[in-house]
Amino acid sequence: MPMQTKLFASIVLFGSALGAAACSATQAADAGSTLDGSVADSGTPDSPATIDAAGHDATIGDAKIHDADLDGWHPTK
Amino acid sequence: MRWSETGRWNGKVTSRPLPECDPSIDALSDDDRATLVSVWHARAATERRVADSFTLVSHALRELNAAADLIALSDRAIDDEHRHAELSRYVASRYAGKELDYPPLLPFSAPKHTQASDELRHTLHVLGQCAFNETIASAFLEACCEHANAPLAKAACRELLSDEIDHARIGWAQLAASPPVVRNQIVAWLPSLANANLRMWRESPRKYPSRELFAGHGAPSEPVIAGALATAFRELIIPGFEHLGMPTGALHTWMDAECVAKSPVKITEHRLQ
Numbered sequence: 029m030p031m032q033t034k035l036f037a038s039i040v041l042f043g044s045a046l047g048a049a050a051c052s053a054t055q056a057a058d059a060g061s062t063l064d065g066s067v068a069d070s071g072t073p074d075s076p077a078t079i080d081a082a083g084h085d086a087t088i089g090d091a092k093i094h095d096a097d098l099d100g101w102h103p104t105k
Numbered sequence: 106m107r108w109s110e111t112g113r114w115n116g117k118v119t120s121r122p123l124p125e126c127d128p129s130i131d132a133l134s135d136d137d138r139a140t141l142v143s144v145w146h147a148r149a150a151t152e153r154r155v156a157d158s159f160t161l162v163s164h165a166l167r168e169l170n171a172a173a174d175l176i177a178l179s180d181r182a183i184d185d186e187h188r189h190a191e192l193s194r195y196v197a198s199r200y201a202g203k204e205l206d207y208p209p210l211l212p213f214s215a216p217k218h219t220q221a222s223d224e225l226r227h228t229l230h231v232l233g234q235c236a237f238n239e240t241i242a243s244a245f246l247e248a249c250c251e252h253a254n255a256p257l258a259k260a261a262c263r264e265l266l267s268d269e270i271d272h273a274r275i276g277w278a279q280l281a282a283s284p285p286v287v288r289n290q291i292v293a294w295l296p297s298l299a300n301a302n303l304r305m306w307r308e309s310p311r312k313y314p315s316r317e318l319f320a321g322h323g324a325p326s327e328p329v330i331a332g333a334l335a336t337a338f339r340e341l342i343i344p345g346f347e348h349l350g351m352p353t354g355a356l357h358t359w360m361d362a363e364c365v366a367k368s369p370v371k372i373t374e375h376r377l378q
Contacts, residue, residue: 035247038270039240040345043277050172050282102211103158103234104151104309105189105242105269 108191112184118192119264124256129321130200138200140313144324145197145261147310149190150208155238156186157213162234162275165227171279179275185268196261196323216301218294225290228283229298232291235276237302237342242269244337245306248329258323280349288351295346296359299338306334 110116130138163179190207198205216233218226246266253259280288313319315326325333343356 035243035270036341036344039243039273039341040277040348043274044281044345044349046274047172047175047278047281050174050278102305102309103155103213103238104305105148105155105238105245105265 108187109184112188113181113268114188118188118195119260120267121260121264123195123260127199127255127257129255130257133200133318133322137318138202140319141200141258141322141324142197142205144311144313144319144322145193145200146205146208147312149193149197150211151309152186152189152193153207154211154213155234156183156190158234158238159183159186159272161215162231165230166275166279168227169224169231169279172282175275175278175282178271182268182272182275185272189265189268192261192264196257199257200322221294225287228279228287228291229294231279232276233298233302235273236280236345237276237298238305239269239273239276240341240345241302241306241334241337243273244333244341245325245330248325248333248336249323252320252325252329253323254321255323258321262323277345277349285350288349292352292355295351295353296355299342299356299359303334303338306330 108116108118114120133141159179159182163176163183166176166179194205194207216230218229221229243266246262246269249262250259250266253262280291283291311324311330313324315328317326320326320329338356338360343353343360346353346356
């Protein structure tokens with residue numbers, strides 16, 4: 029198994045299993061279900077997309093996305 | 106600064122003793138040692154800031170009535186990040202050849218997410234820190250481990266990675282425990298969170314030149330960092346949301362537009378104090 033696949037399994041698969049196990053039986057059932065088809069995606073791989081030079085704002089299809097209200101949060105490592 | 110005696114390693118900073126001797130450090134020039142002091146000292150500062158961020162995550166999880174195990178893991182993460190700050194300070198000290206103080210505290214402010222409801226904001230705080238930042242950190246540290254060959258740096262990176270994986274899991278666990286209606290609300294925020302996190306990682310100051318020598322001591326080159334960021338999004342984060350049944354078309358579009366691989370992380374050469 030490639031290293032990144034192992035990391036995916038260790039983080040995402042283990043984590044989501046942890047979440048499903050941690051919640052109640054009803055919640056676990058919900059957590060295991062997928063979103064229904066009514067969920068509107070805000071973009072598709074074919075949508076035109078742009079990112080401003082500073083990397084702060086994006087336009088994906090008709091949707092404008094900005095992260096200005098995240099300014100000041102710089103955790104990183 | 107102090108970590109808990111009841112923390113992950115019962116008061117120890119690391120799971121295993123760190124190498125007491127590292128000839129590869131002794132072999133460095135003074136300038137190269139100074140560069141690596143700066144790298145690890147800066148890492149101590151950001152690790153300490155992440156401890157503040159996990160205080161926010163723990164609060165958010167309590168407000169969301171999250172599972173007790175997840176809250177406990179997040180509380181432990183606060184302690185872990187203090188240990189990481191100490192570990193990084195210690196490694197910096199080893200390169201310096203003398204005990205260093207902690208670096209000045211870096212500012213931290215909670216993301217406002219002004220257009221989100223209180224409940225959604227709490228969820229976004231958990232996702233932003235754990236599913237994004239800690240997952241990216243895991244990919245970054247995996248790359249660090251892969252390229253590190255200096256015994257102390259390699260051991261330190263391995264210790265950091267083992268905790269970051271746990272921290273990242275909190276985000277994916279909370280997401281999996283969230284009902285579909287909540288996950289539905291989150292979808293529209295994903296590109297924004299992705300954009301902000303990528304920007305933070307790109308803009309995080311890494312004041313050293315891209316050299317194989319430094320990569321061997323836990324300071325990977327510009328292309329390696331850019332590759333780790335791309336890997337984090339392409340192989341971990343986006344597939345993670347898909348694993349939980351969330352639409353990711355916008356994220357894929359964002360990835361293509363953002364050109365993670367085309368716009369490498371900027372590392373500026375910097376003369377150290």
